[in-house]
Amino acid sequence: MHETGIAADILEIANAQAALHGKARVAEVTVRLGDMSGVVAEALEFAFEVLRDGAASKARLELKRIPVLARCNVCQVETRPGADLILWCATCGRPLKVIEGEELTVESVVLEDDE
Amino acid sequence: MAERIEVEAPVLRKNDEYAAGNRQWFAERGIAVVNIMSAPGAGKTTLLEKSLPLIGERYSCAVIEGDLQTDLDAERIRKVGVRAHQINTTCCHLDARMVMGAAETFEASVPEVLFIENIGNLVCPASYDLGEHLKVTLFSVVEGADKPKKYPKMFRMSDCVVLNKADLLPYSGVALDELLANVHDVSPESAVFTVSARTGEGLREWVDWLAGRITRIRER
Numbered sequence: 001m002h003e004t005g006i007a008a009d010i011l012e013i014a015n016a017q018a019a020l021h022g023k024a025r026v027a028e029v030t031v032r033l034g035d036m037s038g039v040v041a042e043a044l045e046f047a048f049e050v051l052r053d054g055a056a057s058k059a060r061l062e063l064k065r066i067p068v069l070a071r072c073n074v075c076q077v078e079t080r081p082g083a084d085l086i087l088w089c090a091t092c093g094r095p096l097k098v099i100e101g102e103e104l105t106v107e108s109v110v111l112e113d114d115e
Numbered sequence: 116m117a118e119r120i121e122v123e124a125p126v127l128r129k130n131d132e133y134a135a136g137n138r139q140w141f142a143e144r145g146i147a148v149v150n151i152m153s154a155p156g157a158g159k160t161t162l163l164e165k166s167l168p169l170i171g172e173r174y175s176c177a178v179i180e181g182d183l184q185t186d187l188d189a190e191r192i193r194k195v196g197v198r199a200h201q202i203n204t205t206c207c208h209l210d211a212r213m214v215m216g217a218a219e220t221f222e223a224s225v226p227e228v229l230f231i232e233n234i235g236n237l238v239c240p241a242s243y244d245l246g247e248h249l250k251v252t253l254f255s256v257v258e259g260a261d262k263p264k265k266y267p268k269m270f271r272m273s274d275c276v277v278l279n280k281a282d283l284l285p286y287s288g289v290a291l292d293e294l295l296a297n298v299h300d301v302s303p304e305s306a307v308f309t310v311s312a313r314t315g316e317g318l319r320e321w322v323d324w325l326a327g328r329i330t331r332i333r334e335r
Contacts, residue, residue: 002239095303
């Protein structure tokens with residue numbers, strides 16, 4: 001699974017932030033993870049814990065799950081598709097655009113100085 | 116003292132930067148690039164073996180093959196007279212940097228159309244932009260009618276979904292109508308073709324669609 005590579009990319013971004021701001025430690029990394037990002041949260045958490053290194057060697061991974069939100073560009077109606085994931089507008093029958101739920105983004109990091 | 120820093124960095128930014136570089140490299144050389152993705156065993160190599168002679172009537176082609184081990188697939192492509200470069204990687208997907216390394220092997224005489232046969236995997240390859248022009252999801256009907264809903268991302272982002280092994284439908288217990296409806300639900304805007312790469316059924320329609328799209332890409 002590609003969660004290992006993704007965890008390594010997240011750690012690289014976090015460690016670069018610590019270096020950029022001259023901080024000794026990354027205490028927390030907050031990642032927005034869309035339900036349709038194709039990334040398995042549990043696998044990502046496991047890989048992150050195993051791969052933690054450098055300033056982020058004790059960092060906590062905070063995952064913000066983002067449910068799928070779709071919009072009809074004709075009716076301007078926004079809907080949250082259910083588990084059946086029908087991405088068609090219930091009103092006008094046109095295809096919906098997914099506007100949320102595909103995120104895979106490092107939102108913020110919490111950095112600390114040495115005690 | 117603890118301090119929260121807003122970062123807002125896409126996790127795959129590095130891959131996306133390489134993909135942008137690939138796009139420019141392809142554009143400068145007039146190469147149309149098609150990324151074919153599927154689970155293992157859906158028939159990517161067979162589809163290419165059967166489609167390349169038809170596409171080859173109009174455009175010069177080359178293929179990048181991705182697999183964990185062996186160059187069996189590249190050998191199969193070469194047997195139909197098309198140049199092929201094999202990537203072996205322990206990764207579960209191809210990324211933009213691997214693709215550039217392989218594409219550069221065709222630098223001396225670049226093809227008009229470059230096919231990328233991704234690693235067999237219905238999940239991970241969907242996350243990685245390769246700088247390609249067209250994404251194609253290949254799906255064998257025997258994998259089951261429910262899979263487009265279970266693995267929506269790859270279907271959703273594909274310009275085209277090719278349903279393969281139609282010749283096995285009578286033995287599969289899979290209702291084609293239900294499979295087509297599920298593809299349509301999650302990916303309203305993909306072109307969909309039902310084919311049997313083995314018997315040749317439906318291949319002409321898929322190849323005509325592909326050739327039309329390639330022509331438009333190369334005219335840009």
